[in-house]
Amino acid sequence: MNRKYIPEEVELKWEEYWAKAGLFNCDVSDKNKFYCLEMFPYPSGRIHMGHVRNYAIGDVIARYKRMRGYNVLHPMGWDAFGLPAENAAIKEGTHPAKWTYDNIAYMKKQLVRLGLSYDWRREITTCAPEYYKWNQWFFLRMLERGLAYRKSSFVNWCPSCATVLANEQVIDGRCWRCDSVVVQKELEQWFLKITEYEEELLQATGGLKGWPENVILMQKNWLGKSEGLEAFFKIEGSDDPVLIFTTRADTLYGATFVCLAPGHPLAEKLVEDRAALEKIKEHYGKLDEKHGLFTGHYAINPANGGRIPVYIANFVLMEYGTGAIMSVPAHDQRDYEFAQKYNLPIRTVIRPEEGPAPPERAFEEDGVLVDSGSFSGMKSAVARTEIAKLLESKGIGKRVVNYRLRDWGISRQRYWGTPIPVIYCEKCGVVPVPEKDLPVILPEDVKLTGKGGSPLAETGSFVKTACPKCGGPARRETDTMDTFMDSSWYFIRYCSKKDEDALDRENVKYFMSVDQYVGGVEHAVLHLLYSRFFTRVVRDLGITDVSEPFTNLLTQGMVCMETYKCPEHGWLYPSQVKEGRCELCGSPVEKGRTEKMSKSKRNIIDPDHLITRYGADTARLFSLFAAPPERDLEWNEKGVEGAYRFIQRLWTLVHANLEKLNSVKGSPEGVTPLIRKTHQTIKRVTRDIEKDYHFNTAIAAMMELVNMTGAFEPKAEAEWREMRFALEELLLLLSPFCPHAAEELWQAMGNESSIQSIPWPGYNEEAAREEEVELVVQVNGKVRARLMVPQGLPDEELKRRAMNEPKVLELTSGKKIRNTFTVRGRLVNIVIA
């Protein structure tokens, strides 16, 4: 009996079955839970291959853990606020809400079509008031605790779009949308005090055992802890001293000038030439040449009383340290360059412990102090402490710890985001919206011009309100929240179903934290750091006991593909290449390098096409087979066909033998080669999943078993039982990877219940062990013979047999045997003179 494999038929059938049966619904129970989460997508329109890969990885884990008996929470939702919806609205005239919800509807269908095992009852959409209400609620709690505050600061401003850009929207100093040069602009904004948790966030990285090293490192770098000294330098003719920060107190005697950031308050006081100061400000924060402006004032080096000039310098950052530095050109390359340009003295105070100092540049390493008064002769490390102590005792210095991390600016001059729940009253000032009035609904009737400024500010009905305190006229905050706020706690929202309290303690307690988080490494810092911060705030609000949101993190690599370029028409889609020539003009196509799939390079494969042609199981299988998850994956059409062929071979194997297979029942007896291979396969697949989720090798193992089963020609009834055993175990192993085909074949083989309800197969160590092993015989480390020997022979016997090999006898005759080594009963190395 042969039946053709028609993926669509099989897959739709089972997707419908799973949905009806509610197989993936998960509720609080007394079973052990496993929270498996993939980063939720931005509803941009359609899913791309990166999603397919991300969600295939997560789904295998979820399905595997379910078979292992865990109560698996596996939810999905939509990161639905953000600029693209607003851009589309401006360009096409559709409302952001409609655009977003239409996209969600389409993408949800795509995800269902991939056979992903989500509990859709828990689906969240961040642009829905019932979700963003809680953003506002958290904001108010933070406001109460002083964790949310308002301050004026420099932000990235795109003059052409007339809006603030997030750091990540500035690419090489330019706007990601219109390519204009981004400038720094001072604006009053809302901030969240992530710095309150900086030390805890840093310390806790030590406990992130399930995170990739590189992500931990990136987090540490981002936090950027450094220990140093803050010291006051007096300024001649001024009552205000300048406070500088340095990590190199040992170089204090070498400080020959002082630099202030252009935005430093003292800069305004000391500089008379306003125009010159403005000019320096224009160069602030840019990686071009160093620019300085002499203030005309001198500071006193507290170490040696030296009179040193005070400069304004574009390269000194206001946001880091104190916004002022002591400059030591002999031992800091930046100061060195500045000193060269402005002809300032260079004073060497550190010598290398060995060898000469480098010529024509600063010596930045630790060394031994010279020309440093009583500190001369000390090593840098010691001198740092001693000099700091001296300044401390004089009351003009303090040892401090500095972080690179800055507070998180969350105000956005955009429409499509969560309204910040604050009201400004002329009499009462800043008044939080009372909790009973939440959510502050984002009005639908808004003009989106793209001309910039906050669209809400133009919406009178939204802005005008009454002060909750005094009832007088007041206006609402018109900025909205950074969308990273939405994603900083969505994993907590999933713990409760739609109609339940978002912060139900019992739910949160049972499900948090996320046992396995899967997503792209591009969020290594931002989203993951914000989430770690937010979870601690939630903890301190008494809602959860956990501090870390994600116990284990898997960062999957990018999906890449070859690029094609026509000399005439530029980048081509793969479908536009016909026999190596451009479809449009017939010129030969240049093969470009393999790069991350992107619309701009046109090296993309549409998941819809892929699924129509090969089915979801093939799409999943190839995504998982072509590379281990953490590495980049190179998309390859031929490879996809290979995956398809594998499923088809298995399909044919089952169907061609169905009658016989279904006529035998019961377990096979004894350990035959096929039974052994089956046990070995279970062992390998289990190990590969457990250890690092290396699905590619797990799939390879299953392919081997299929190959062996295909070559097996059963005759006796016992042999048919063997084959049935091999195939059934295989289907169980395959079911997390290719769930549709596994279900269908499982059912075809006469099983009543869904394969989803069968536990993960176990293996017998004894049955998995080979009876015979191939003994490799080396002479002087080179393989000279191979022979089959029974498992478990003593070393002496192995050596004896090895020595008797003709080839070995030939090579060793008349030679003295110096030594022999035996390795785990599998290899003998004979060392001769």
Added chain:
RNA sequence: GCGAGAGUGGCGGAACUGGCAGACGCGCUGGACUUAGGAUCCAGUGGGGAAACCUGUAGGGGUUCAAAUCCCCUCUCUCGCACCA
């Protein structure tokens, strides 16, 4: 510049604690079946050589009975940070 990771057949990738390099898949070659095949099946496939054998994991050196794996140097690529004082 600093930090991290990676370089293995024609390609994607395997190789558990140093112990048979190249599992599995793609491609390629030959064959079978076919009106045909870009379907399916079988066999072969790192390079050199008729063979014995030699050689081979970016390049060079070292440790070891034994190195893709450990150590040192060099090169290349990817990613992250980048005037953080």
